[in-house]
Amino acid sequence: MTLDALLAEIRARFQAGGIEGPAREARLLVSGLLDLAPAALITGGAEPAGTEAVDAARRAAARRLAGEPLHRILGWREFFGRRFHLSAGTLEPRPDTEVLVDRLLPHVRGILAVRGRCRILDLGTGTGAICLTLLAEVPGATGLGVDVCADALRTAVANAQRLGVSDRFAVIESDWFRAVAGTFEIVVSNPPYIARDVIATLDPGVRLHDPMAALDGGEDGLDAYRSLARGAAAHLADGGIVGVEIGFDQKDAVTRLFSAAGFVCRDAARDLGGQDRTLLFSLPRPD
Numbered sequence: 001m002t003l004d005a006l007l008a009e010i011r012a013r014f015q016a017g018g019i020e021g022p023a024r025e026a027r028l029l030v031s032g033l034l035d036l037a038p039a040a041l042i043t044g045g046a047e048p049a050g051t052e053a054v055d056a057a058r059r060a061a062a063r064r065l066a067g068e069p070l071h072r073i074l075g076w077r078e079f080f081g082r083r084f085h086l087s088a089g090t091l092e093p094r095p096d097t098e099v100l101v102d103r104l105l106p107h108v109r110g111i112l113a114v115r116g117r118c119r120i121l122d123l124g125t126g127t128g129a130i131c132l133t134l135l136a137e138v139p140g141a142t143g144l145g146v147d148v149c150a151d152a153l154r155t156a157v158a159n160a161q162r163l164g165v166s167d168r169f170a171v172i173e174s175d176w177f178r179a180v181a182g183t184f185e186i187v188v189s190n191p192p193y194i195a196r197d198v199i200a201t202l203d204p205g206v207r208l209h210d211p212m213a214a215l216d217g218g219e220d221g222l223d224a225y226r227s228l229a230r231g232a233a234a235h236l237a238d239g240g241i242v243g244v245e246i247g248f249d250q251k252d253a254v255t256r257l258f259s260a261a262g263f264v265c266r267d268a269a270r271d272l273g274g275q276d277r278t279l280l281f282s283l284p285r286p287d
């Protein structure tokens with residue numbers, strides 16, 4: 001069987017099974033499983049796929065049709081052009097979170113240039129997507145990843161090794177700031193922010209496969225932001241920046257929480273879908 005024929009078979013099964021974007025999903029599944037660049041499916045479609053690859057693709061397609069998300073099946077997801085491995089305790093990093101990295105990058109570069117160091121604290125690090133991307137983009141920055149989930153921390157450490165930044169990255173198991181000591185030029189978090197009664201309405205691919213600790217933001221979705229706003233000032237170096245991802249309807253509420261803790265909002269950005277997605281805060285400089 002050729003790659004073209006394999007791709008056509010998977011695409012047809014996805015279409016019949018009601019998978020949204022069947023052609024794209026089939027391409028990602030086959031290229032991901034066979035570790036092929038997407039272009040190789042176009043230029044090498046006449047090549048034989050190989051029996052093992054065909055069997056693996058058929059097994060993977062059956063899992064996809066049973067509702068498992070594509071990247072859970074592959075075991076990794078791309079974020080900011082790099083591959084992050086997943087585990088049961090990690091959220092799949094999402095493209096929306098790349099906005100937070102984009103907004104922070106100039107600050108990380110600027111702080112490093114002026115001060116000769118930039119320490120990043122990533123609260124709720126999961127796969128390490130945010131912190132490890134910043135470290136990979138800015139050689140010289142250092143990072144500490146925090147999570148309550150030990151499995152997530154193991155995955156973040158393994159991702160740091162794969163990305164070649166493990167000499168600048170450490171992890172600590174902690175309930176937000178509880179076990180964290182010292183100050184950081186950047187404090188960043190994409191915390192769980194879904195209101196508890198909304199969780200039941202989420203797509204099953206999210207609700208059943210992303211860990212609950214990565215989703216559940218408490219009664220009103222704001223529990224984590226309360227802890228972050230309360231603890232951030234004590235761990236922020238002079239002139240430092242706090243960056244958070246937010247839910248589409250949380251900009252005012254999260255800004256109020258940080259304002260009440262003495263912070264000023266410096267930047268608010270939207271994602272590619274036009275929804276409010278990130279906020280950056282700093283402390284006013286004493287006169």
Ligand SMILES: C[S@@+](CC[C@H](N)C(=O)[O-])C[C@H]1O[C@@H](n2cnc3c(N)ncnc32)[C@H](O)[C@@H]1O
Nearest residue numbers: 093124125126147148175176190191192213214
């Ligand atoms: C929405 S996920 C974000 C994961 C990753 N930073 C990303 O952007 O893809 C939230 C993360 O916060 C962690 N978390 C939840 N409650 C926590 C707590 N009390 N203290 C530290 N981390 C927590 C979860 O385990 C999860 O990894």
